[in-house]
Amino acid sequence: ASVRARFGIDDRELKGRVSVGRAPPFGREPLMQLFAERDYRDVMPAERGGLTNSLGALLLGSDYTLLVDTRAAGIEVRRSALDPFTLRVAYETDAPLVEINAKPLSGSFGPVLGAWSLRGVRAAVRGSGGWVPQSTGATRGVWTLDASVGAYSGRDSTRAYILLPVGPDIHPLVVRANALLRLEKSLSGDRALMSLSSGAFAFGRDLAPQHLVFAGGPWSAPGYAYGQFATRAFASQRFEFHQPVPFFSIPLGSYGKAPAHVTLAPFVQAIATASGLRYYSSPASGVYPSVGVGALFFFDLLRFDAARGLRDGTWRFAIDIDRGFWGVM
16 A cells, blocks of 8 residues: 655645555555546656756746646556556546646746546556667667547536636547657667657547647657647657767766767657647647757766757757656656
């Protein structure tokens, strides 16, 4: 059994999770558990690490999350301790976050997602994995998958009128999925080629704003704003070349010093999007290419990117922890 809780200093709201279930030894993930939780659920895949996002939000008001206030109770099941997939079935209620209570040290936060108030049942399958081949120069890979189907009832707040301020009744039925595949092949001289493929789709009846799929940011669409693409479907493809170049060494005191090189990573990318929905402002459907270059330094732990969107995009810059460390930082 486990209990986790946190309290927001600015919003003064309690969030957390209570669960009980059967678990394998040595503290590994439970094979089956019943749970009840209240959380601010992010409806968009991560575009940067949690530590980086916390610092960006605190210092500059740059928050890369699209949140919905979700309460849920249900069950999570895995077939075995080595199974990469988890099945979750839960009764959920969604509510919009009405206002922003926190203030950054500089700048201001963007608006919250205009989610609808819904209740219903959602079944979801999520998983992740990868492989590290034994032979030198072979291709390494990492993949993630998240798919769900849900049936809801609630109110469409976008069609509210003076005589009907809460909007008409709706009964959304939604199928939604997103996936990512990263492949990296080592070449001679510590060079490498990297391919990053991602995509998502959502279809059904009475799609709410939180049921769309979102893209935009350093990984799904560099050179475009975070969450700029709100759509029924998108596919994004990046090709990147890694080349070490000489650089001055960074002293680390008693731990020695960092290698005297950085890794340059020029890349090209394009995202293809389908049409959005009438109540959400999003660019027209089509292909949105971008080009850029990254620099990985400090044992390739930190990454700096400069990218330009070539179709109604701008120059955008990002600094982040390497994706391989997002799970712990």
